[in-house]
Amino acid sequence: DAGITQSPRYKITETGRQVTLMCHQTWSHSYMFWYRQDLGHGLRLIYYSAAADITDKGEVPDGYVVSRSKTENFPLTLESATRSQTSVYFCASSQSGGIEAFFGQGTRLTVV
Amino acid sequence: DAKTTQPPSMDCAEGRAANLPCNHSTISGNEYVYWYRQIHSQGPQYIIHGLKNNETNEMASLIITEDRKSSTLILPHATLRDTAVYYCIVRSDGNKLVFGAGTILRVKS
Numbered sequence: 068d069a070g071i072t073q074s075p076r077y078k079i080t081e082t083g084r085q086v087t088l089m090c091h092q093t094w095s096h097s098y099m100f101w102y103r104q105d106l107g108h109g110l111r112l113i114y115y116s117a118a119a120d121i122t123d124k125g126e127v128p129d130g131y132v133v134s135r136s137k138t139e140n141f142p143l144t145l146e147s148a149t150r151s152q153t154s155v156y157f158c159a160s161s162q163s164g165g166i167e168a169f170f171g172q173g174t175r176l177t178v179v
Numbered sequence: 180d181a182k183t184t185q186p187p188s189m190d191c192a193e194g195r196a197a198n199l200p201c202n203h204s205t206i207s208g209n210e211y212v213y214w215y216r217q218i219h220s221q222g223p224q225y226i227i228h229g230l231k232n233n234e235t236n237e238m239a240s241l242i243i244t245e246d247r248k249s250s251t252l253i254l255p256h257a258t259l260r261d262t263a264v265y266y267c268i269v270r271s272d273g274n275k276l277v278f279g280a281g282t283i284l285r286v287k288s
Binding site for chain 1: 213215217220221222223224225228264266275276277278279280281
């Protein structure tokens, strides 16, 4: 299906475990973004990527790792999950910097 | 990117126009004004964007002042389904998309 998809939609993991959130888009958009949204708060940018093999930090990158080996995929890895990383994570993509961004449905991550 | 200031919340009667203001007094010449909204628990949805001229699409109108220091998003006939958090973002081409606190719009019957 065309669009942007995130997986899994829900994830429960234990403190200290590594977990990877997947994001896949079918439009070949050059830009991709990862955000987190804590309950009752706005979206905070974690990392973004302007093209394959180009990534840059956002507002809250600590504790996260990203890669972009292929244009369509932008996985987000929590190397050692902490309870403070419990959040809803949104991925987005846009064709270029000046065009609208499309968001995925979100992944609700709980770290216990 | 320039910072934006929005009121934390607004109410609007169903069927009336909703006018959401945004101040961006430090905007630079190559920065666009974007509006997104987020309906409860969903991913943000793009509404409209502009650089200098007023813009209109099927969802809304965007009015940008001549000095570009502020803008207004207009939903011409608000419905209950327009209840959401509305974000005004200023961003230059090729740069990251950073969200602020936004305005909670409550449309009431």
